[in-house]
Amino acid sequence: MVKRVIVTGGSGLAGKWVVKELFEQGYEVLNLDKVPLDHPHVRTLITDLTDAGQVFNALASPTIDKSYHESIASQPIDAIIHLAAIPQILTYPDNEVYRINVMSTYNILDAATKYNIPKVILASSETTYGTCFADEHRDPDYFPLDEEYPINPMDSYAMSKVVNEVTAKAFQTRTGIDVYCFRIANVIDPARYVDFPAYFADPIQRKRITWSYIDTRDLALACRLAVETDGLGFQVMNIAADxxxxxxPTKELIAEYYPNVPVKKELGEYETLVSNTKVKRLLGFEQQHYWRSYVDVDTK
Known part of the structure; x- marks a missing residue:
């Protein structure tokens, strides 16, 4: 039986790879976005997710890709992957970042639960840990950053993601559906690996994100695994490379840039500072794309 998934923000940096992964694995996909996706077999429904009426209408829309199919009646949706958001601060006024991100997520969860859609996967963010968009340098409480960390960010973007996680838990408690919140590390499209030598020359460029990353293709894999893994209830999972x-080496980076931060475990030579242990355990996720496969360190 064909599974039907709605992806919001499927025209974006990460979304287009999530759509590609799902389609290639046999899913029927509908993209909700303000910008059409150039995909011959995935329809984009232009939708303002901050408008509850549009969201309720969109989630009842058929997922077929063309209007001339034999049947264009809507069919049950198996899952929603909600990626759409203002992706950072300093691009919109802070209150707009907060409003758009919070209200779009509320509307998705509200409509999904009222339509009995059994699973929602939400894009949260590593920025919830509070170092990325802090006004000044800010030491975290400890490394590696894990899902039990007492998150306390100060910026409008990360605050919106924290609120979305709380909202997601409330809807899951009320309805019992599966809601998985992904705290996603810095998303790297394959074309961006050419920038890595510049990062190596100036490590401070990526200090605020604690040098974390996730390849778009690995994020897409994690999203598909989440669609295929049922019964976890409410979960928060970091999505980061190993x-x-x-x-x-990781210890060198900590010693120079975060010398006062306690380290709770013995770290591998280049081990991530954003723990991905939980997503491996719950979803069976294994990274497929490492930057070393695409960047020649000897010629950096």
């Missing part, structure tokens, strides 16, 4: 996006 290694840091630096040619320097």
């Amino acid at each position: 290694d840091v996006s630096s040619d320097r």
Whole structure:
């Protein structure tokens, strides 16, 4: 039986890879976005997710890709992957970042539960850990950053993601559906690996994100695994690569840039500072794309 998935923000940096992964694995996909996706077999429904009426209408829309199919009646949706958001601060006024991100997520969860859609996967963010968009340098409480960390960010973007996680838990408690919140590390499209030598030359460029990253294709894999893994209830999971996006060992980076931060476990030579242990355990996720497969360290 064909599974039907709605992806919001499927025209974006990460979304287009999530759509590609799902389609290639046999899913029927509908993209909700303000910008059409150039995909011959996936329809984009132009939708303002901050408008509850549009969201309720969109989630009842057929997922077929053309209007001339034999049947264009809507069919049950198996899951929603909600990626759409203002992706960072300093691009919109802070209150707009907060409003758009919070209200779009509320509307998705509200409509999904009222339509009895059994699973929602939400894009949260590593920025919830509070170092990325802090006003000044800010030491975290400890490394590696894990899902039990007492998150306390100060910026409008990360605050919106924290609120979304709380909202997701409330809807899951009320309805019992599966809601998985992904705290996603810095998303790297394959074309961006050409920038890594510059990162190596100036490690401070990626200090605020603690040198974390995730290849778009690995994020897409994690999303598909989440669709295929049922019964976990409410979960928060970091989605990060196994290694840091630096040619320097992790302990060296900590010693120079975060010397006062306690380290709770023995770290591997290049081990990530955003723990991905939980997503491996719950979803069976295994990274497929490491920067070292695409960047020649000897010629950095």
